[in-house]
Amino acid sequence: MKAVQEYYARSAELLAERYEALRFEDVHDEVLPFLPTPPAGVADVGAGTGRDAAALASRGFTVTAVEPVPELRAVAQRLHADAAVTWLDDALPALSRLTGPFDLILLSAVWMHLDEDEREPSMRRLYDLTALGGYVALSLRHGPPPTDRRMYDIPADETIALAERCGFTALGTGGGADHLGRAEVHWSQLILQKRKVHAA
DSSP states (O other), rough: OHHHHHHHEEEEEEHHHHHHHSSSSTTTTTTTTOOOOOOOOOEETOOTHHHHHHHHHHHOOEEEEOOOHHHHHHHHHHHHSOOOEEEOOTTTTTTTTTOEEEEEEESSGGGGGGHHHHHHHHHHHHHHHHHEEEEEEEEEESSOSSSSSSOOOOOOHHHHHHHTTTTEEEEEEEEOOOOOOTTTTEEEEEEEOEEEEESS
């Protein structure tokens, strides 16, 4: 993940301009029906510039934002200094500093950076961190990967099969066009629910 983090480190300010121009409600319209009742605990894993974490905090949730890139965390904490968000330096697959359970875990544009060996331990860790009855909202990027960082076009059905092996129930697949206007990119949105106490 080093090359990925280096890209986000040197691009933090530029990415902030792009990401912060988009509204949480527009980017995550398919997630809105699954938001728990405030002040439920929510984790934003790979929180980037803090747009989503701050929006969730403004809705009254107890928000923990996880971001392993110091430059992005610094931008997020500057832009959203008034948001009631707890920030952690942590990353998948371990998420060793994150303590659940959470009623919702959001992974927006994160899963695409995990290689094949990292995906199953990551999904199992997410399962452990999710409250019984809680949700994981996970987006998948589809299209040609950029050449300047590690990224994978991971099929939705592959991710759903992995989630179900780890004990989640998939509640359907959504998604659509890229919110940044890239014609060659589109997204899948998965909603996963933890309905069992122990994974199969």
